[in-house]
Amino acid sequence: MMQRVSTRWIALLVLVALILPNVITLAQDNVVTIEWWTVNSEEYSEEAQRGLAAQFEATHPNIRVNVTVLPESGFDERMTTTLGAGEGAPDVAFFWNTNWYPQALDLTPYIEADPDLGPETYFENFWLTRAVWQDKIVGLPLGVGANFVMYNKAVFDEAGVEYPTADWTTDDYLEMAAALADPDQRRWGGDRPRGPFRAIWRNYGAFPYSDDSTTVDGFLNSDASVAAYTWLWDLVASGATPTPADLEILGTEGTGPIDLFLAGRLAMATLNQGHMLNAIDAGVEFGIVPEPQVEGNERYVNAWSLTASIWSGTQHPDEAYEFLSYWVGPEGQRYLMENGNLFPSIPEVLAEYENAETDYAQAFFSVLEYRQVAEWTNAHPCNSTVLRAAVDAWDLINLGEIERDQVEATLDGLVEPSQAALDECVARLGG
Amino acid sequence: MxxxxxxxxxxxxxxxxxxxxxxxxxxxxxxxxxxxxxxxSIYLGFTQWTIVEPPEWIGLDNYVRMFTRDPLFWQALKVTGLFVLISLPLKLILGLMLALLLNLKIPGMNLYRTVFYIPAVISGVAVSLMWMWLLQPDTGVVNTLLSYIGVKGPNWFWDRHWALPSVAIMSAWKVGGSAIIYLAGLQNISAHLYEAAEIDGANPWHRFWKITLPLLTPTIFFQLIIELIDSFKVFTEAFVITQGGPLKSTYFYMLYFYEEAFQNFNMGYASALALLLTSIILATTVFINYTSKRWVYYES
Incomplete structure (x- = not known):
C-alpha cells in the first residue's frame, strides 16, 4: 500500500518537474526585458529613476526594465564603445552626443501613430533642437535647462540701482555692472560670458561663419561680431567683472559663479535653473531676467535638454518605445519633477511646478520660449572647430592685451586660420 | 634556434x-x-574613423594634413617641445640637488624623505587645483608672499608668457619621486672612494665633480629617459587649469590629441598624432641611448 502511494507521488513529482519549466518558459516568453542606461544627477536621482521604472513595470506587466545607472563620464565611454562595436548597446538611453544620432532609431513612424505624444506635446524649440536631426526624429527631449541672468536684490538695494527688467539691453548691463561694482568690498557688478557666439553674440546677430558652412569672412569679422566683441572689451575694461583667474578659482566647476553670487560678491551672474534652486535653498532674495538684448534684433537663449532615444539595433523597438514614451512623456516627467528636480520639457506638466506662480519661475519659463543658440550650433558641427581657431580674439580681450580699436583688426586677422579650420572640418565630415 | x-x-x-x-x-x-x-592604432592612423561608424581608408591624408594644413599641430608641437626644454633640465637638476640633501646624515632624515616624496603620489588633478590656488594672481599665496618683499607677482597661469613656466614649476614640485631614485644611486657609491679622495686632499666640490657625478651617470641616464617621456606626455595640468590657453600658450600635444580623439571623435587623426608622438619619443630616446656611450660611466 505504502509503496503504491510513494510511486504515485513520485510520478506526480516527475510530471510537475516536466511541465513546470515549460509553463515558466511560456510565461517568460510574454515578458520582454529592455535595457535602460541612465545617469544619476541632481535633477533625477537614481532612486527616483528606479521608482519610475518600477511604476512603469506595474502598469506594463509584459515589459521588464533593466536599469543601469552609470556615472556621467562612464556613460559617455560605454555608449561610444558599444555603439561603435554595434552590439551591447542599451535599448533605451540618453543620446546626448550628436555623434551618436546615426545609431538612434528613427521614431517618425511611432510618433505618427501615437495619439498621445508628438511635437506639439513639447516646447517647440526644444523639440527642434533635441528631437529632430536630418529630418529624422532621433529621440524625445527630457527636461529643460537654460541660462539667464540672476540678480541679487540685496546688492541692488544697497547700491541704489533699479532691478533690471526683461527688456534690458547689453548697454544697460554695462551701466548696471559699473554702478554695482565696489572694489572696496571686493564686489563685482556682473560676470563675463563664458565663451563667444552664445546668447549675447546671437542677440547682436553674430555668427562665426555662413549658414552654408563655406565662408568665414564677413561673419566672424562682421559688424555684428565686432560689436559683440567690443561689448566684451567694454565690460572687461570697466573692471566691474571678475578676471578669468577669479572666475576659475572662485567659480564652481565651470557651471557658473554661483558661490560668488550667493555671497553677494557678484551682483549679477549668468546662471541656470539648478543655481536658481541653490539660491532658494540659501534664502537669497533674487530675480531673473533673460540675457540682455540688442534692440531691433531677435533674442536668443542658451538652453538645453537631453535627448532620450532608442538604439537602432534594439530587438524590441515596440516595447522600447512604450518605455521611452512613458519616461519622457507626461507621466514620467511629472514623476521626475515630483520626486526630483527635473523641469519638464512639456509645458502642461511644467505648469504644475509647485512654485510655478512665483516671479522667478515665471521669468525662467519665459526664457524657454526664446530661439535657442543650439538651433544653429546643432546644425553646424564645425562650430567648435572654427571657434577653437578663432579663440585668440577672446583671449586677447579677456587678458586686456588689445585696445578697443584693435578688435576689428584682430578678428580680420583670424579669418584665414578660421577659414582653413572650417574647410578642413567640412571636408572631413563629407561636405 | x-x-x-x-x-x-x-x-x-x-x-x-x-x-x-x-x-x-x-x-x-x-x-x-x-x-x-x-x-x-597604426592602422587607424590611415583612416577616418568616428567610432560609431566603420573606419574609412584615406591613406596618408591624416599625415599630409598634419604637416601641411594644421597650424594647431605645429602649435601643440612647439609648446610641448618648449616645455620639454624647460622642465627636463629643471627636474633633473632639482631632483639631484634634493637627493644630495636627503643623503645628508642628520636626525629625522626619514621624515624629510617621506615629506618630499608625498607630492609624487598625489593625484595630478588635486595637485593642479592646489597650484591653481597657490598661483592665483590676486589672492594666491605665492603673489601674497612676493608682495611682502615689494615684488608684484605675475598672473601665472593667466598670462601668456608665464603660463608655460608655471606648468613647468608645478611639475618640478613633484621631483621627490626622482630624488628617491637618485638617492638609491648615491647610496650605491662606495664610501672608500670618498675616503681616498679626502686623504688626497679633494674638497667637497671636487669629490662631487670627480666621484659622485660620474658614478651617478647611469641613474641620470635612466632619469633622463623617464623624465623625457613624462614631459612629452604632459596633459593633466593643461586640461584642468588652462585648457590650452591663454592664447594657446599651454596647448600641449596631448591636449590636442585628447580634443581630437574624445571631443571631436576624430579617432583616425588622433591615432596619427599618437603615432607621430611615439616616433618622436622613440627617436629621441634612441639618440640619447646612442650618446650615452660617451657620458655614462659604469663602474664595472
Whole structure:
C-alpha cells in the first residue's frame, strides 16, 4: 500500500518537474526585458529613476526594465564603445552626443501613430533642437535647462540701482555692472560670458561663419561680431567683472559663479535653473531676467535638454518605445519633477511646478520660449572647430592685451586660420 | 634556434618549456593589450574613423594634413617641445640637488624623505587645483608672499608668457619621486672612494665633480629617459587649469590629441598624432641611448 502511494507521488513529482519549466518558459516568453542606461544627477536621482521604472513595470506587466545607472563620464565611454562595436548597446538611453544620432532609431513612424505624444506635446524649440536631426526624429527631449541672468536684490538695494527688467539691453548691463561694482568690498557688478557666439553674440546677430558652412569672412569679422566683441572689451575694461583667474578659482566647476553670487560678491551672474534652486535653498532674495538684448534684433537663449532615444539595433523597438514614451512623456516627467528636480520639457506638466506662480519661475519659463543658440550650433558641427581657431580674439580681450580699436583688426586677422579650420572640418565630415 | 633546442639536455628542455608555459599568460596579455592596440592604432592612423561608424581608408591624408594644413599641430608641437626644454633640465637638476640633501646624515632624515616624496603620489588633478590656488594672481599665496618683499607677482597661469613656466614649476614640485631614485644611486657609491679622495686632499666640490657625478651617470641616464617621456606626455595640468590657453600658450600635444580623439571623435587623426608622438619619443630616446656611450660611466 505504502509503496503504491510513494510511486504515485513520485510520478506526480516527475510530471510537475516536466511541465513546470515549460509553463515558466511560456510565461517568460510574454515578458520582454529592455535595457535602460541612465545617469544619476541632481535633477533625477537614481532612486527616483528606479521608482519610475518600477511604476512603469506595474502598469506594463509584459515589459521588464533593466536599469543601469552609470556615472556621467562612464556613460559617455560605454555608449561610444558599444555603439561603435554595434552590439551591447542599451535599448533605451540618453543620446546626448550628436555623434551618436546615426545609431538612434528613427521614431517618425511611432510618433505618427501615437495619439498621445508628438511635437506639439513639447516646447517647440526644444523639440527642434533635441528631437529632430536630418529630418529624422532621433529621440524625445527630457527636461529643460537654460541660462539667464540672476540678480541679487540685496546688492541692488544697497547700491541704489533699479532691478533690471526683461527688456534690458547689453548697454544697460554695462551701466548696471559699473554702478554695482565696489572694489572696496571686493564686489563685482556682473560676470563675463563664458565663451563667444552664445546668447549675447546671437542677440547682436553674430555668427562665426555662413549658414552654408563655406565662408568665414564677413561673419566672424562682421559688424555684428565686432560689436559683440567690443561689448566684451567694454565690460572687461570697466573692471566691474571678475578676471578669468577669479572666475576659475572662485567659480564652481565651470557651471557658473554661483558661490560668488550667493555671497553677494557678484551682483549679477549668468546662471541656470539648478543655481536658481541653490539660491532658494540659501534664502537669497533674487530675480531673473533673460540675457540682455540688442534692440531691433531677435533674442536668443542658451538652453538645453537631453535627448532620450532608442538604439537602432534594439530587438524590441515596440516595447522600447512604450518605455521611452512613458519616461519622457507626461507621466514620467511629472514623476521626475515630483520626486526630483527635473523641469519638464512639456509645458502642461511644467505648469504644475509647485512654485510655478512665483516671479522667478515665471521669468525662467519665459526664457524657454526664446530661439535657442543650439538651433544653429546643432546644425553646424564645425562650430567648435572654427571657434577653437578663432579663440585668440577672446583671449586677447579677456587678458586686456588689445585696445578697443584693435578688435576689428584682430578678428580680420583670424579669418584665414578660421577659414582653413572650417574647410578642413567640412571636408572631413563629407561636405 | 632548432639546433640550440636539440643541443639542450632533456632536463633543460623541460625547464625551458615550463618557463614558456609560465610566461604564456603574460605573453597573451602583452599581445592583446599592447601589441594589438599599437597595431590597430597604426592602422587607424590611415583612416577616418568616428567610432560609431566603420573606419574609412584615406591613406596618408591624416599625415599630409598634419604637416601641411594644421597650424594647431605645429602649435601643440612647439609648446610641448618648449616645455620639454624647460622642465627636463629643471627636474633633473632639482631632483639631484634634493637627493644630495636627503643623503645628508642628520636626525629625522626619514621624515624629510617621506615629506618630499608625498607630492609624487598625489593625484595630478588635486595637485593642479592646489597650484591653481597657490598661483592665483590676486589672492594666491605665492603673489601674497612676493608682495611682502615689494615684488608684484605675475598672473601665472593667466598670462601668456608665464603660463608655460608655471606648468613647468608645478611639475618640478613633484621631483621627490626622482630624488628617491637618485638617492638609491648615491647610496650605491662606495664610501672608500670618498675616503681616498679626502686623504688626497679633494674638497667637497671636487669629490662631487670627480666621484659622485660620474658614478651617478647611469641613474641620470635612466632619469633622463623617464623624465623625457613624462614631459612629452604632459596633459593633466593643461586640461584642468588652462585648457590650452591663454592664447594657446599651454596647448600641449596631448591636449590636442585628447580634443581630437574624445571631443571631436576624430579617432583616425588622433591615432596619427599618437603615432607621430611615439616616433618622436622613440627617436629621441634612441639618440640619447646612442650618446650615452660617451657620458655614462659604469663602474664595472
Amino acid at each position: 632548432f639546433s640550440t633546442w636539440r643541443a639542450l639536455s632533456p632536463r633543460a628542455r623541460r625547464e625551458a618549456l615550463e618557463a614558456y608555459l609560465a610566461l604564456t599568460p603574460w605573453i597573451i596579455g602583452f599581445l592583446i593589450f599592447t601589441v594589438f592596440p599599437i597595431g590597430a
